[in-house]
Amino acid sequence: MHLVPAERAGQRTIDGHRVCDAIAAVGEPERVRALAERFSLLSDPGRLALLLALHEAGPIAVTDLALATGMRDTAVSQALRLLRTAGIVEGERDGRIVRYRLVDGPISALLEHCTPQDGEPNGA
Incomplete structure (x- = not known):
């Protein structure tokens, strides 16, 4: 679970490898904000x-x-x-x-x- 931020490292997990995959998919908060802005144009x-x-x-x-x-x-x-x-x-x-x-x-x-x-x- 190498991608879990330190402040969340103590939280319970079920499938650690899936958590890492999910964190990688989400990416940086700025990327998520940019995507949300793009989708807002379609809303x-x-x-x-x-x-x-x-x-x-x-x-x-x-x-x-x-x-x-x-x-x-x-x-x-x-x-x-x-x-x-x-x-x-x-x-x-x-x-x-x-x-x-x-x-x-x-x-x-x-x-x-x-x-x-x-x-x-x-x-x-």
Whole structure:
């Protein structure tokens, strides 16, 4: 049980090797905080709807995202600003129009895993 911090070393264990595996999986507190912040971006239904739309539709303008998600343009813009700051989406200017796309590989993979494919029941 070499990974157990000294302040917890005296606590009772059942499977010491599993405790070490679990501690290694959790990692540093800063890593856990960073992951929690990343997941918090997905916890808002509006932002999640935008990410699902971007995942499926590719580069798309704010107005079109608003229409697709039922959100107001300003709400879409605010959500995209948060997602852009987090490095999850990026915008590409085409004259006066900015089209956004999903750039974060892990988030894209998560969305792929969580959305049903053709022929699959919802939640599969």
